[in-house]
Amino acid sequence: xxxxxxxxxxxxxxxxxxxxxxxxxxxxxxxxxxxxxxxxxxxxxxxxxxxxxxxxxxxxxxxxxxxxxxxxxxxxxxxxxxxxxxxxxxxxxxxxxxxxxxxxxxxxxxxxxxxxx
Amino acid sequence: xxxxxxxxxxxxxxxxxxxxxxxxxxxxxxxxxxxxxxxxxxxxxxxxxxxxxxxxxxxxxxxxxxxxxxxxxxxxxxxxxxxxxxxxxxxxxxxxxxxxxxxxxxxxxxxxxx
Numbered sequence: 001x002x003x004x005x006x007x008x009x010x011x012x013x014x015x016x017x018x019x020x021x022x023x024x025x026x027x028x029x030x031x032x033x034x035x036x037x038x039x040x041x042x043x044x045x046x047x048x049x050x051x052x053x054x055x056x057x058x059x060x061x062x063x064x065x066x067x068x069x070x071x072x073x074x075x076x077x078x079x080x081x082x083x084x085x086x087x088x089x090x091x092x093x094x095x096x097x098x099x100x101x102x103x104x105x106x107x108x109x110x111x112x113x114x115x116x117x
Numbered sequence: 118x119x120x121x122x123x124x125x126x127x128x129x130x131x132x133x134x135x136x137x138x139x140x141x142x143x144x145x146x147x148x149x150x151x152x153x154x155x156x157x158x159x160x161x162x163x164x165x166x167x168x169x170x171x172x173x174x175x176x177x178x179x180x181x182x183x184x185x186x187x188x189x190x191x192x193x194x195x196x197x198x199x200x201x202x203x204x205x206x207x208x209x210x211x212x213x214x215x216x217x218x219x220x221x222x223x224x225x226x227x228x229x230x231x
Contacts, residue, residue, distance in 0.1 A: 004160070035219075043219075048218070106219065
């Protein structure tokens with residue numbers, strides 16, 4: 001079974017631009033979560049989508065947004081890029097996500113390395 | 118506020134030298150503690166999930182244990198290929214129709230020298 005895939009793997013943008021990252025979950029998984037990883041802050045939760053609905057959101061500004069499609073693929077968008085947005089953006093998928101009594105495991109993709117100049 | 122602290126930040130071992138990594142947590146309503154391994158430039162790779170104090174899980178040279186306040190990842194007779202960053206994460210409770218989240222520690226960077 002194919003794992004979580006993320007595109008592109010590397011991206012270079014300049015301040016003020018916007019960027020869209022894509023994530024395809026493991027087949028059959030309906031939940032997609034996004035995380036930002038930086039050397040100073042570690043892995044931080046951005047948001048989770050389940051069945052095209054945002055179910056949870058971390059403490060990030062509104063410049064960070066996402067969506068999920070009917071085939072469970074997800075995209076995240078960052079507008080008005082800042083230097084501090086340079087990070088590894090990770091996507092994780094699970095069968096049912098993290099709600100309620102779910103004991104699902106999240107499986108991570110390889111990430112998209114975003115560099116903002 | 119939920120907190121996860123991993124120690125040490127970095128650990129250097131000789132091949133065959135067993136040791137333990139620590140993950141201490143302060144959360145309300147723990148719904149699971151996860152261990153991941155991350156190699157440079159790659160996404161975290163799932164290792165274990167622990168749900169209740171006293172639980173233990175093993176996989177090859179790794180053994181994870183859980184108490185009410187912390188988890189240990191024991192590495193027995195490590196090999197150079199065990200070199201990686203080991204991440205601990207806790208999942209705190211969410212309502213049935215809303216998600217919860219994983220809160221990660223900063224990780225322990227393990228280097229095993231031949």
